[in-house]
Amino acid sequence: MHDEPDRRSPAQAELRRRLDEARARAGLDKTQLAGRSGLGRGTVSKALTLRGGVPSVDTVTRLARALKLPVDELLELRRTAAEETGTAPADVPGPGRPIGQWEPHELEVHPAGTGPAASGAGGVRALPGYVRRGHDGVLAAAAAAAASGRSGIVVLVGTSSTGKTRACWEAVQPLAEKGWRLWHPFDPTRAEAALRDLERVGPRTVVWLNEAQHYLGDREFGERIAAAVHRLLIDEQRGPVLVLGTLWPEYAHDYTALPRPGGGDPYSRVRELLAGRTESVPDIFDTRALAAATALAANGDALLAEALTRSRDGGRITQDLAGVPELLRRYEQPRRAAARALLEAAMDARRLGVGLHLPQAFLTDAAPDYLSDYDYDQLTDDWAEQAYAELAEQVHGKEAPLRRTTPRPPRRPPTPTTDTTMAPPTGPVFRLADYLEQHGRTTRRPLCPPASFWYAAHTHLTHPDDLNNLAEAAESRHRLQWAHHLRQHAADHGSADAFHQLAVMREGAGDREGAETLARQAADHGDTGALCLLAAMREGAGDREGAETLARQAADHGDTDALHRLAAMREGAGDREGAETLARQAADHGDTDALYLLADRRKILSRLWPYGLAPDGTPASP
Known part of the structure; x- marks a missing residue:
């Protein structure tokens, strides 16, 4: 027997050689190449040997992309090989081309993500892994029925960017393996292209009506297109075919609603076509889908x-995923420089610890120093209004770069204590898009906000957590005056932590009296750590009794550091038994330092007991 086929093909040999050499250069075995290309191992093996015959268009296309080879050149070799071996199929009548020759983004699957994660082989944007949901079962059943010879139609209905087009793309992949074609009518307009060529559609064709409102909702051609699709589906001589479409809910409602008595009926044929042939796509991933995505x-x-x-x-x-590329473009290429300034102020606020809801007054006053001198000079009286309007324009998925929002009111059980809930901010508040927040945390990490940011924060922010977080950020960036003012502002709004930090700062500056006053204010606001700070101050001033009283108050409030400090005080006062009891209590509450205190004491005792001495050198009984 001979390894070569009866009909030798130089083009096929060249095709096999180029594929196999590229596989070897990439360091892939056939199993790994199958995984990368999405083909079966047997299909890959046949493509790499002359005995396997001329591979299909889809196989050559997938292998070329996986190996970063020029697709057009390899498809030309494949065509020549098919002609040389006499295996070239007869021309398939009708519009469209093999499914394997389409890129998903050519069919309006939204690009996903940015950066290295979104970069695929050959410069083609990568798709994220696919998570199957309920509607995928309906699509799969329709594709299987079409493969077995029964024409069908499915129109997915869902809001923007819920994965409708991607679901249709995944559904037709089994048909690609069977040599089906796909036709996407769009030139010169979608409706004109569909009406012109629907009569030419041949068997084993997917008719791709993405954004079906452009076809079925067309005022001039919509009803005629619906009639032509219906005729295609019932014509056995032209089947099997599979018609896939997508619609937003508002369009589906308009097309399927019954007309009012005596009124016109502009969508009668469309309504008949869609009856029983739509499938809903949910806005969100359910628990099972989220688990699959996490995996x-x-x-x-x-x-x-x-x-x-x-x-x-x-x-x-x-x-x-769908909105990310457009959000990034809107940030990097704004129509107005002021829009970018507002976004950068919002990014800095979020990465430095300000809450989700950003007051408009804060953002507006923070933005000017983010502008160059030239851009600042171009500002008009209504610059802020125009910039906010630009940033409110939605991208895919109905997300805006910076959108106005309404915080939910806090709902807590009633308590007999005085209500200390912070009042919501006055005036409008805005929320930064999640992706831009994440982008800002990465790209702006080493940058320090300009002076207008700190001024606006001190002027307009009132929540103690926001102010304390910004004070810490200012301190770490050597903006010490702003750190002090922000902490004082937080203290003015009742922040115990701010009083505590100010007390530490005063003590470090040598103002013991001022430090004690601030520490007492922190303690009055419920900061048990401030009691420990006061205890340390009293101990340093020689007031051992006052120090112990304060430390016991802190310990009574559950502060384990206070137990440890009390143990040390008792040890220093010669009350070894009381010290050990307190150290054990601290250790029982998770204070590992107290364990060291106990261990040191046991070590000393173990060394002195043989000599009949206590740790202080006095006689002791065993």
Whole structure:
């Protein structure tokens, strides 16, 4: 027997050689190449040997992309090989081309993510791993029925960027392996292209009606297109075919609603076509879908991993992925420099610890120093209004770079104590898009906000947590005056932590009296750590009794550091038994330093007991 086929093909040999050499250069075995290309191992093995015959268009396309080879050149070799071996199929009538020759983004699948995670082989944008949901079962059944010879139509209905188009793309992949074609009518307009060529659609074709409102909702051609699609589906001579479409809910409602008595009926044929053939796509991932996405992320899917870290809106994963590229473009290429300044002020606020809801007055006053002198001179009286309007424009998934929001009111059980709940900020508040927040945390990490940011924070922010976080950030960036003013502002709004930090600063500056006053204010606001600070101050001043009283108060409030300090005080006063009891209590509450105190004491005792001495050198009985 001979290894070569009966009909030798130089083009096929060249095709096999180029594929196999590229595989070897990439260091891949056939199993690994199958995984990278999404093909079966048997399919890859046949493509790399002359005995396997001429590989399909889809196989050559996938292998070329996986190996970063020029697709067009290899497809030309494949065509020549098919002609030389006499295996070239007869021309398939009708519009479209093999599914394997389409890129998903050519079919309007939204690009996902940015940066290295979104970069695929050959410069083609990568897709995140796919998570199957309920509607995928309906699509899979329709594709299987079409493969077995029964024409069908499914129109997915869902809001923007919920994964409708991607679901259709995944559904047709089994048909690609069977040599099906795909036709996406769009030139010169979608409606004109569909009406012109629907009569030419041949068997084993997917008709791709993404954003079906452009076809079925067209005022001039919509009803005729619906009639032509219906005729295609029932024509056995032209089947099997599979028609896939997507719609937003508002369009589906308009097309399927019954007309009012006596009124017009502009969508009668469309309504008949869609009856029983629509399937809903949910806005969010349910628990099972989130678990599947998490598993894909854990296995190395960087795009899904990034989306999951940003998902604060109840599983809006696909919207996040679809909106990211446009959000980044809107930040990097704004129409107005002031819009970028507002975004950067918001990014800095979030990364330095300000809460989700950013007051408009704060952002507006923070923005000017983010502008160059030239851009600042171009500001008009209504610059802020225009910039906020620009940033409110939504991208895919109905997310805006900076959107106005309404905080939910806190709802806590009633208590007999005085209500100390912070009042919500006055005036409008805004929320930064999750992706831009994440982007800012990475790209702006080494940057210190300008003076207008700190001034606006001191002027407009009132929540103690926000002020304390910014004070810490200012201190770490050597903006010490702003750190002091922000902490004082937080203290004015009742922050115990701010009083405590100010007390430490006063003590460090040698103002013992001022430090004690501030520490007492912190203690009055419930800061038990301030009691320990006061105890240390009293002990340093020689007031041992006052120090113990304060430390016991802190210990009574559950402060284990206070127990440790009391143990040390008792030890110093010669009350070894009381010291050991307090140290044990501290250790029982998780204070590991107290364990060391106990261990040191036991070590001393073990050395002195043989000599009949206590730790202080006095006689002791065993």
